[in-house]
Amino acid sequence: MDIINRSQKEFSLLDCIPIGNCIIKSDYTVLFWNYSLEQWTKIPREKILGTPIDRHFPQLKKTRFTNRLEQIFQGGPPAIFSSQLHEYIIPASLPEGRWRVQQTTVTAIPALEEEGFYALISTQDLTDPTFRVQEYRKLRDRALTAKEVAEAAQLEAENYAAKLVLAMDAARMGSWDWDLATDKIDATIQFKRIFGFVDGEEITYADCIERVHPEDVERVRASLQSSINTKENYKAQYRIIWPDGSLHWVSALGRCYDDGRGNAVRFVGMVLDITDRKQAELQLEKQARELTQLNDNLTETSEKLVERNQELDRFVYVVSHDLKAPLRAIANLSQWIEDDLEGQLLENNQQQMKLLRNRVARLDAMIDGLLAYSRVGRTKISEETVEVGKLVEEISDSLVIPEAFTLKIRSPMPTIFTKKLLLSQVFSNLISNAIAHHDRSDGKIEIWATEKEDCYEFAVADDGPGIAPKDRDRIFTIFQTLKSRDAQESTGIGLSIVKKIVETEGGKVFVESDLGKGATFRFTWLKSSQC
Amino acid sequence: MKQLTEEQIDALQELINIGVGRAASILNEMLDSRIILQVPSVKVLDLKQLQQELIDRFADSQLAAVQLSFTGSFSGTAELVFPTESASALVALLTGEEPGTPDLDLVKIGTLSEIGNIVINGVMGSIGNLLKHHMNYALPIYTENSIDKLLALENYSDSTVFILARASFTIEQLELIGDIILIFETSSFNVLIEAIEQLI
Numbered sequence: 001m002d003i004i005n006r007s008q009k010e011f012s013l014l015d016c017i018p019i020g021n022c023i024i025k026s027d028y029t030v031l032f033w034n035y036s037l038e039q040w041t042k043i044p045r046e047k048i049l050g051t052p053i054d055r056h057f058p059q060l061k062k063t064r065f066t067n068r069l070e071q072i073f074q075g076g077p078p079a080i081f082s083s084q085l086h087e088y089i090i091p092a093s094l095p096e097g098r099w100r101v102q103q104t105t106v107t108a109i110p111a112l113e114e115e116g117f118y119a120l121i122s123t124q125d126l127t128d129p130t131f132r133v134q135e136y137r138k139l140r141d142r143a144l145t146a147k148e149v150a151e152a153a154q155l156e157a158e159n160y161a162a163k164l165v166l167a168m169d170a171a172r173m174g175s176w177d178w179d180l181a182t183d184k185i186d187a188t189i190q191f192k193r194i195f196g197f198v199d200g201e202e203i204t205y206a207d208c209i210e211r212v213h214p215e216d217v218e219r220v221r222a223s224l225q226s227s228i229n230t231k232e233n234y235k236a237q238y239r240i241i242w243p244d245g246s247l248h249w250v251s252a253l254g255r256c257y258d259d260g261r262g263n264a265v266r267f268v269g270m271v272l273d274i275t276d277r278k279q280a281e282l283q284l285e286k287q288a289r290e291l292t293q294l295n296d297n298l299t300e301t302s303e304k305l306v307e308r309n310q311e312l313d314r315f316v317y318v319v320s321h322d323l324k325a326p327l328r329a330i331a332n333l334s335q336w337i338e339d340d341l342e343g344q345l346l347e348n349n350q351q352q353m354k355l356l357r358n359r360v361a362r363l364d365a366m367i368d369g370l371l372a373y374s375r376v377g378r379t380k381i382s383e384e385t386v387e388v389g390k391l392v393e394e395i396s397d398s399l400v401i402p403e404a405f406t407l408k409i410r411s412p413m414p415t416i417f418t419k420k421l422l423l424s425q426v427f428s429n430l431i432s433n434a435i436a437h438h439d440r441s442d443g444k445i446e447i448w449a450t451e452k453e454d455c456y457e458f459a460v461a462d463d464g465p466g467i468a469p470k471d472r473d474r475i476f477t478i479f480q481t482l483k484s485r486d487a488q489e490s491t492g493i494g495l496s497i498v499k500k501i502v503e504t505e506g507g508k509v510f511v512e513s514d515l516g517k518g519a520t521f522r523f524t525w526l527k528s529s530q531c
Numbered sequence: 532m533k534q535l536t537e538e539q540i541d542a543l544q545e546l547i548n549i550g551v552g553r554a555a556s557i558l559n560e561m562l563d564s565r566i567i568l569q570v571p572s573v574k575v576l577d578l579k580q581l582q583q584e585l586i587d588r589f590a591d592s593q594l595a596a597v598q599l600s601f602t603g604s605f606s607g608t609a610e611l612v613f614p615t616e617s618a619s620a621l622v623a624l625l626t627g628e629e630p631g632t633p634d635l636d637l638v639k640i641g642t643l644s645e646i647g648n649i650v651i652n653g654v655m656g657s658i659g660n661l662l663k664h665h666m667n668y669a670l671p672i673y674t675e676n677s678i679d680k681l682l683a684l685e686n687y688s689d690s691t692v693f694i695l696a697r698a699s700f701t702i703e704q705l706e707l708i709g710d711i712i713l714i715f716e717t718s719s720f721n722v723l724i725e726a727i728e729q730l731i
Contacts, residue, residue: 068649
């Protein structure tokens with residue numbers, strides 16, 4: 001029996017095992033090719049038996065294989081060929097076409113009918129486990145990457161959190177994290193400081209809420225609860241009382257988080273101590289209230305004042321009006337008496353009658369003056385375009401000016417849209433005043449205007465006797481005269497009318513003068529907004 | 532235990548080196564990387580000494596080992612032992628894979644088995660040539676364990692002789708140390724020494 005047939009008999013057991021087995025002689029002739037190998041390689045034994053194995057699998061002629069087989073043919077120890085380093089010793093495919101992953105062990109078995117050894121090649125299929133291992137590795141690597149990413153994200157989050165804490169610390173903001181289940185609050189040092197807790201203290205919601213001012217506590221509780229229910233942002237300002245009794249104002253913001261199933265589990269937020277700000281606010285409010293009160297008082301007073309003034313004016317008007325009639329009667333009667341007694345009166349009686357008439361005339365003039373005074377500001381005067389220069393000329397023409405007197409109008413004189421009558425009265429009074437109080441017959445009066453931002457300043461200057469400093473304010477007072485009434489014809493009302501008119505029209509009047517140095521009367525007259 | 536002379540030890544070392552050298556050439560031929568295998572030192576120890584030596588070196592670390600037992604008139608066990616981390620690194624280098632996790636899985640085990648197999652076969656080939664003796668070999672076994680479990684020290688007696696050879700694997704700036712342990716009963720050991728004497 002030839003060696004091949006014998007081999008089939010001797011090694012038939014190998015057909016029963018789920019490992020690919022083949023036996024080759026030292027010349028690489030295939031002596032046995034088992035069932036498993038037939039299935040895996042699709043090579044039937046009839047085709048391969050008796051032929052050199054490298055005819056079907058050329059890679060087996062490579063030195064990496066033959067070098068190690070040499071030892072086997074000499075009876076040496078078994079050789080292992082791993083799937084990693086030698087992919088296909090005897091390549092075999094799976095039903096679906098993939099190559100099988102194999103581990104091959106070659107052992108020396110004694111030769112039949114001769115000295116020496118055959119090589120028994122055993123091929124184990126590691127496909128399934130190999131792929132499973134690879135899949136596992138992929139999953140593991142993916143998990144590792146995910147872990148790394150998560151760790152990096154965590155680190156970044158921690159960094160960010162650290163920065164946030166620093167920023168909040170700098171802004172003196174505290175942050176809190178309230179575990180709704182345990183009621184414990186995890187809070188930063190800043191938070192604890194704001195609430196008056198000691199740095200290392202463990203705090204709960206109860207600890208914090210008991211510090212809230214009794215008047216605010218319900219509101220705060222309700223606000224927190226509402227936020228928990230609606231998941232809307234929480235915002236509140238309230239007072240807290242520290243253990244030492246001091247009052248502090250706090251502004252809080254927060255948000256409630258749930259567990260993904262709608263149950264609130266966590267409330268996170270920030271607090272800021274706003275005591276300083278609140279105190280400032282309260283102070284401001286107080287001041288605003290006081291200011292409003294003052295303002296109300298002022299309005300009331302000013303209204304009263306206006307009323308009084310109006311009353312006064314009315315009174316003056318009525319009185320003077322009523323006084324005039326009897327005065328007229330006195331004047332007439334005294335005249336008639338004088339006429340009837342013509343030639344019969346003694347010298348001093350005549351003098352007395354004259355004085356009587358003078359006094360009556362004066363009284364009349366005073367009443368007229370009062371009337372005029374009372375009328376200022378009560379009648380509506382219409383505005384018109386006024387060439388001031390021209391106006392002054394007209395006035396000087398109408399007044400009785402002594403021959404030797406000079407009246408100089410310095411140009412330019414403005415043209416303004418104003419109440420002509422009032423301006424005219426002012427100039428008229430000032431000019432006649434200057435003439436009346438001059439001590440020489442060759443006096444000089446100069447009139448000029450200075451344009452200011454929102455008004456004109458007019459000046460009426462004379463080179464008369466001047467006014468002593470002590471009298472400068474007095475002269476504007478009603479019925480004040482510098483000399484006795486008998487010594488002059490003035491009623492002492494002209495300048496007071498000037499002052500009233502000027503001030504009613506929003507201006508100011510004042511005099512620059514000194515004894516022996518003449519007088520300059522200045523008054524400001526607002527530019528009309530309609531110019 | 533019979534003490535070896537210096538010359539005997541040198542000869543033993545030379546014997547092992549030749550075997551390792553053969554393994555190196557096979558590996559180099561097979562792999563892309565250039566690998567340098569050296570056995571700088573050989574020690575002959577008894578059980579207690581071996582335990583001490585290995586425990587000192589490996590302590591609690593996990594070890595990977597490829598074992599080959601042989602029987603007949605000359606019997607014993609040859610082992611190549613690596614710390615699992617080194618083993619993993621070695622496999623990664625040789626297969627070109629990323630040095631990932633140190634877990635030795637099925638695929639890696641196969642590779643390590645082969646490498647161990649090549650080295651041990653080199654050494655056994657060397658010994659076999661010297662003894663001109665046929666030995667019956669069992670299939671190589673791969674195992675992982677701590678040093679004390681690995682050596683299954685209860686199997687050995689005071690008369691067991693251990694030859695410990697440190698093997699350094701240098702591949703691309705990476706140097707790994709594995710230990711080749713040859714275990715003989717006294718009778719077999721004596722046979723070996725006698726054969727070595729012939730050489731000297």
